Amino acid sequence: MPVIGLGVYQNPNCKPACLAALQSGYRHIDSARAYKNETQVGEAVRDSGLPRQDIFVTSKINKIGGGYQSCLNAIGDSLKNFGFDYLDLYLIHSAYGGKTARLEAWEALLAARKAGKLRSVGVSNYNVKHLEEIREAGLEAPSVNQIELHPFCQQKAIVDYCRSHGIVVQAYTPLVRGEFGNPVLQELSKKYGKDPAQILIRWSLQHNFVPLPKSQNPDRVRSNIEVFNFEISGEDIEKLDKLDRGKDGAVTWNPVDVD
Known part of the structure; x- marks a missing residue:
């Protein structure tokens, strides 16, 4: 899995951004059925x-209440939309739906992987209790958990669980939706001669997360991957780490506490 990916949330006409990304060195695009742009991503590829x-290429199933076969059908529909024979990663988009639906969906993803339709499978917005359901059911652990993650919302308990169980943590909304006014972020931007978005992406990379920055602007898309020519010092990483506000720092739906 490439260590940085392009997010295409709320970008139904994402083909220009995807092409700019792929021309700039990105090799990872994160889509979802709910984004309604799987076809655009496939065309760009x-x-x-x-x-x-x-x-x-990643996508996600957002409606799991229809049961095992419904989930398999959704995977097939995604492949049709992309025009691909397989997807590299497929996620359950959130824990909504209840325990039974979550486990049936997870079994469907495992079956689709076994059939060669998916290379790897994971989850998104799963808290520790949702991940524990999978373990307690005797099923294979997800390869990935994608959660909102940035200095202001670090979801430490989830991250710690994932690391202890070999689950890769992907960071969505790593750019806090452009809310760059924090004094520490501004200070480090000036110190390193990098824009705040690049500082945030670099923070994510140095924590061994897989950030998924999103932009519809091709210039911003290109800028967001120019993060491999500098490193934030340990002291400055600590300054960013101290910005954590827990759940109050979230800027998206962050539905990790659903039953």
């Missing part, structure tokens, strides 16, 4: 001229 196997 084909039009990029890059080999399909060089690009890591």
Whole structure:
């Protein structure tokens, strides 16, 4: 899995951003059925001229209440939308639906992976209790948990659980939706000669998260991957770490506490 990906949430016409990303060195695009842009992502991958196997594409199922077969049908529909034979990663988008629905959906994802339709499977917005349900059911653990993650909302208990169980943590909304006014963030931006978005992405990378910055602006897309030519010092990482406000720091729906 490439260590940084392009997010395409709320971007139904995401093809220009995807092409800019792929031309700039991104090899990872994060979509979802709820975003209604799987077709656009597929077109961008084909039009990029890059080999399909060089690009890591993710999607997510957002409605799991219909049961096992319904989830399998959704996976098939996603593949049709993308125009792909397989997806690199497929996630359960959230824990909404209840325990029975979550476990049936998870079993469907495992079955689709076994059938070769998915290369890897995971979850999104899962708290520790949701991850424990999978373990207690005797099922294989997710390879990924994608959660809101940035200095202001660090979800430490979830991150600690994932790390102790070998689950990769992907960070969505790593750019806090452009809320860059924090004095510490501004201070470090000036110190390192990088824009606040690049500081936030670098923070995520240095914590071994997989950030998924989103932008519809091709110039911003390109700028967001220019983060491999500097490193934030340990002292400055600590300054950012101290900005954590727990759940109060979230800027999205962050539905990790559903039953």
